[in-house]
Amino acid sequence: MAVEGKTIDALSQFELTPILGAVGKAVSFSQSNLFMLVAVALSAGLMLASARRGALVPGRLQALGESAYEFIAGMVRDQVGDEGKKYFPFVFSVFMFVLFGNLLGMLPYAFTFTSHIAVTLALAVVVFITVTVVALMRHGMHFFSYFFPEGAPVWLAPIIIPVEVISYFSRVVSLSVRLFANMVAGHVMLKVFATFVVLLGGLGAVGPFVAAMPLAVNVALVGFEFLVAFLQAYVFAILTSIYLHDAVHLH
Amino acid sequence: MNERDGFEKRLRQARSEQGLDKPPTSGGAVPQSPWGYGLRAGVEVVSALVVGIVIGFLLDRWLGTWPWLFLVFFVLGSAAGILNVYRLFNPRPRSRMK
Numbered sequence: 001m002a003v004e005g006k007t008i009d010a011l012s013q014f015e016l017t018p019i020l021g022a023v024g025k026a027v028s029f030s031q032s033n034l035f036m037l038v039a040v041a042l043s044a045g046l047m048l049a050s051a052r053r054g055a056l057v058p059g060r061l062q063a064l065g066e067s068a069y070e071f072i073a074g075m076v077r078d079q080v081g082d083e084g085k086k087y088f089p090f091v092f093s094v095f096m097f098v099l100f101g102n103l104l105g106m107l108p109y110a111f112t113f114t115s116h117i118a119v120t121l122a123l124a125v126v127v128f129i130t131v132t133v134v135a136l137m138r139h140g141m142h143f144f145s146y147f148f149p150e151g152a153p154v155w156l157a158p159i160i161i162p163v164e165v166i167s168y169f170s171r172v173v174s175l176s177v178r179l180f181a182n183m184v185a186g187h188v189m190l191k192v193f194a195t196f197v198v199l200l201g202g203l204g205a206v207g208p209f210v211a212a213m214p215l216a217v218n219v220a221l222v223g224f225e226f227l228v229a230f231l232q233a234y235v236f237a238i239l240t241s242i243y244l245h246d247a248v249h250l251h
Numbered sequence: 252m253n254e255r256d257g258f259e260k261r262l263r264q265a266r267s268e269q270g271l272d273k274p275p276t277s278g279g280a281v282p283q284s285p286w287g288y289g290l291r292a293g294v295e296v297v298s299a300l301v302v303g304i305v306i307g308f309l310l311d312r313w314l315g316t317w318p319w320l321f322l323v324f325f326v327l328g329s330a331a332g333i334l335n336v337y338r339l340f341n342p343r344p345r346s347r348m349k
Contacts, residue, residue, distance in 0.1 A: 077268070159327075159330075162324075162327045163327055163330045163331045163334055164331075164334070166299055166302050166303050166306065166324075166327055166328055166330075166331035167299055167331040167334050167335055167338075169302045169306075170295070170298040170299035170301070170302045170331060170332070170335060171298075172302075173298035173299075173301050173302055174294045174295050174298035174299075174335075177294060177297075177298060178290075178291075178294050181294075242342075
């Protein structure tokens with residue numbers, strides 16, 4: 001699949017193909033949607049399973065669920081403050097969805113839905129709209145003072161306000177592009193080095209020895225990709241909480 | 252005595268976790284390595300520039316003033332990008348905790 005006539009085809013792994021036969025074709029149900037459902041089911045299942053027993057001394061599953069919960073709860077508390085508690089479910093859902101999306105993509109034959117800009121952009125737009133609605137609900141019209149810092153000279157307003165508005169909207173782009181670019185870059189690198197292994201392996205007697213080098217790189221890359229999977233989910237969640245902080249406490 | 256100190260400490264910790272007591276300090280930015288800062292700064296600049304360009308382009312198409320608003324918003328987008336990087340290192344003050 002990766003090697004077609006001795007060329008490197010690193011991008012076909014991101015292609016969407018409809019699944020589930022005619023029904024899937026009719027509603028454009030692709031493998032991306034399937035893995036989104038799997039991610040939702042796994043994260044919901046993890047939390048339900050870890051909350052079901054509620055043992056005083058947690059087992060492995062319960063400890064996993066509780067540490068995920070505590071991690072995000074602590075992060076929201078640190079970043080947003082006590083008012084942020086009601087937004088914890090939102091941040092936690094976003095975090096688990098992105099985390100499971102990134103991690104599922106590390107399984108062989110799985111599809112990384114966070115490697116599609118459409119998916120990450122939709123997530124970022126949801127975060128952006130939620131944050132803006134929260135700010136508008138808490139502060140009303142006072143929210144618009146966010147775009148003009150206190151104490152700045154009034155004659156600078158025609159410059160400051162557009163710049164601040166652009167800076168505010170750039171959150172959507174930076175949030176989505178960061179996750180998307182990290183996932184695409186990692187998976188392309190994995191595929192490219194995996195193709196090198198196959199291409200160099202066919203070089204006759206020296207082949208297997210030369211091919212060991214890109215194989216070693218790939219082993220390191222897999223470890224690095226697991227780090228990126230966690231880190232990007234973390235960054236997505238912490239930026240969401242920082243934006244929520246700005247919305248809750250204007251300035 | 253010793254046991255009681257431990258209890259007080261745990262009680263304080265539990266109370267602050269439940270939001271009954273105010274934590275002494277709060278806030279703090281994303282912990283970042285130099286590489287993380289560099290990559291984030293790049294993304295911030297480019298994304299602000301993209302937003303500026305898109306707004307300028309759409310306004311030009313709507314008002315038929317190509318390329319003037321595009322140029323204006325290109326400059327504003329670059330300024331917003333620099334502002335974003337500035338915010339990365341100097342976050343908005345987090346003093347006003349109600």
